[in-house]
Amino acid sequence: MPGPRADGTTATAKERGKARAILNRLFERYPEMGTALDYENPWQLLVVTVMSAQTTDENVNKVAPRLFTRYPTPADLAEANPEEVEEIIYSSGFYRQKTKSIIALSQDLEERHQGEVPPQLDELVKLRGVGRKTASVVLAEVWDLPAIAVDTHVNRVTRRLGLTTETDPNKIEQDLKSVFPRQTWSGLSMRFIQFGRDVCDARRPLCGSCELFDLCEWPDRFEAAGRVRD
Numbered sequence: 001m002p003g004p005r006a007d008g009t010t011a012t013a014k015e016r017g018k019a020r021a022i023l024n025r026l027f028e029r030y031p032e033m034g035t036a037l038d039y040e041n042p043w044q045l046l047v048v049t050v051m052s053a054q055t056t057d058e059n060v061n062k063v064a065p066r067l068f069t070r071y072p073t074p075a076d077l078a079e080a081n082p083e084e085v086e087e088i089i090y091s092s093g094f095y096r097q098k099t100k101s102i103i104a105l106s107q108d109l110e111e112r113h114q115g116e117v118p119p120q121l122d123e124l125v126k127l128r129g130v131g132r133k134t135a136s137v138v139l140a141e142v143w144d145l146p147a148i149a150v151d152t153h154v155n156r157v158t159r160r161l162g163l164t165t166e167t168d169p170n171k172i173e174q175d176l177k178s179v180f181p182r183q184t185w186s187g188l189s190m191r192f193i194q195f196g197r198d199v200c201d202a203r204r205p206l207c208g209s210c211e212l213f214d215l216c217e218w219p220d221r222f223e224a225a226g227r228v229r230d
């Protein structure tokens with residue numbers, strides 16, 4: 001049985017049914033989903049996920065091969081000269097903060113886990129530079145473990161659909177876990193993220209051709225679709 005929402009209430013059968021309908025349509029649109037980030041092991045995925053903040057996966061994929069050739073293991077990156085790393089990842093944006101984060105997380109991995117990425121959320125979020133979102137992406141992608149990463153797309157799309165009224169990512173995650181079956185959690189974020197990019201854009205959502213229109217609760221959807229409200 002799913003747990004309570006962030007506000008302590010329990011989702012009704014009707015609300016869980018709506019979530020199921022949304023899920024079915026997202027699975028129809030995206031039968032296969034994986035991250036578009038290139039990686040060869042869990043540590044690399046951790047690093048590229050941190051680097052993907054505020055930029056596109058394509059940008060990260062362009063700089064990552066040079067980074068991993070120069071620093072092939074967590075031990076190598078843990079001892080890296082930050083200026084060299086900054087120069088390599090410069091084009092991914094926010095390069096100073098990202099350099100700090102990927103070196104720090106590699107140091108923590110070396111010191112606490114002998115360079116191995118732990119498959120537990122509570123251990124992952126203890127690594128410097130790793131938040132719940134990054135940790136959830138890695139758990140879901142590498143080990144298919146139940147985790148829901150809430151980024152800006154998941155936040156926007158799930159709120160518009162009326163699946164949550166929260167704004168805090170941790171509370172949104174709890175609300176989503178209260179309506180979606182546990183076995184679907186690991187594939188959920190990727191589909192909402194892609195749907196947010198392809199259809200439910202922040203500024204120009206394609207409500208007129210959206211397959212979730214009848215399930216959506218966003219007040220502006222009629223205007224965005226050029227339709228008159230029923």
Ligand code: SF4
Nearest residue numbers: 200205207210213216
């Ligand atoms: S109807 Fe519009 S706002 Fe609602 S989910 Fe679809 S694109 Fe997003």
